[in-house]
Amino acid sequence: MDDQPTQRQLRLMNGRSNPFQTFIALLVTAVFFILFQNQILNNFQRHQAIMRNSGSETHNKAKYGHHGFQAPAAPIRSVNPKFAQRFATEIGIKVNGTLLRGVKKSDRKYYLPNAKFEFLCFDGNQSIPFQAVNNDYCDCVDGSDEPGTSACPNGRFYCEPEHEYLPSSRVNDGICDCCDGSDEWKGVTISPDLNVPETKKVRLAPCSDVCHDYEHEKRLESNIKREGSIAKKEYLDFGQGQDEELYGKGGAYYKLSVKCYLYKSPGYVYTVCPYKNVTQDGKDHWVIGRGGELDEDSGTLTMPGGDGDHCPNGKLRSSIVTFICGPLDEVKYVSEKETCVYSVKFVTPAVCPDFDGNR
Structure with a gap:
């Protein structure tokens, strides 16, 4: 009998993978799997934190109440020349790719990057990269870098249609506070286990726009007049001694x-x-x-x-x-x-x- 390998055996021998290459492939696969699992874990922990927060808020907050937030004094800042022309005019909801969620229209000018493309915290004591604004991580001690997320415990979110501030803890908690639902932009929903009933004053995400409801219209009118009355003091100070x-x-x-x-x-x-x-x-x-x-x-x-x-x-x-x-x-x-x-x-x-x- 001929001891020479057959053609079929030669093909099988040549087709066998190199053990070292197999090891490298398995190692790369394992690394990617670990990274993927870590990302899932981080997202799960973040979701659990939101759910815990929403549960406590659900039973303690007085819906649609006024919280008496006062606008911080504007720090002195130098504006990036790219945006200098727009400083005195209306700033769009998006600046250089950063969404200014939760920012009062008249305060958007404070969210322009300076010449170093940094954001100056409202307390004037800290600067951060402009890309860190509304990135769901609290950098500024005063919480001014996260108006559109719940990252800062002392932050606040502005409902533009109603002219009203919310504590940032109510952002993406599964309950619609702003009449247009803008505070629930992530689409987080409350777990059925919390057994939160939906009522006329407690609307659960996903949110619908109810800004034109009569109750909200009256509330909006009241809030606008209140803000205008507060702002009028500056006009009276400016006009002292005039005819x-x-x-x-x-x-x-x-x-x-x-x-x-x-x-x-x-x-x-x-x-x-x-x-x-x-x-x-x-x-x-x-x-x-x-x-x-x-x-x-x-x-x-x-x-x-x-x-x-x-x-x-x-x-x-x-x-x-x-x-x-x-x-x-x-x-x-x-x-x-x-x-x-x-x-x-x-x-x-x-x-x-x-x-x-x-x-």
Whole structure:
């Protein structure tokens, strides 16, 4: 019998894997498996922490209550030149890829990176890389780097539709606190084992938008007036000693006279400078109002004496600015309600009732 290996045996011998290569493959597989298991464990522990937190919050918090948070004093900061132009205007909800969840619209300018691309904590004592903002890890002692997560025990989340702050412990706890559900952006749901009943005041995630419900509308209106009344103090301080007949009681409207405000409609750009002029820019440039006469009882500022081109019977353009109570100065709407007569809806704290400290 021939002792030479057959062709089939040779193929099997050549097809056998190298023991060293097999060992390396098994080692790499084991490393990846361990890393995968570790990630699962971390996620599980994080989930358990959220569930424990949500359980205690469920039985102790008074839903939709006011928590009396005061806005921190803004630290002095240098802004990255890339964002400097946007500092005085509205900052979007997203800055250089970082989502500014839970940040009050008027406070977004404090979440711009400085020249070193760092975020300055609100207490002014600490700087962190801007990428660490809202990364679910508490870096700032004052909790200002995590407005959109529950990472900081002293943090707070702002419900924009309702103009109301929440303790950060309520973020992603499975209970919808903001009427639009923005506080539950992770979609965390409460374990059925907790046996939490859903009621009119306790809504469980996943959340639906109920901001237009009558109850929420009334609450929103109340919160807006309260914020506006608190902000009005700054306007009264600014207007001390000014002509009250011209600028209202305590000179509340004087601060509006030192700035101009833009409003863009589909066809025009309006520049509203109270007590100076209102302009309309499109194919042509028109002055549609000058000066200003305040009727404090009706909360309106009449600005006559604009350009008369193309107006009937030698009529001059005029603008009537109607002030609406709110926490920020903002032109909400401009329309030509009749030929050469313009209506301007202007939100400002100046028209809000004085804050009495009990609202």
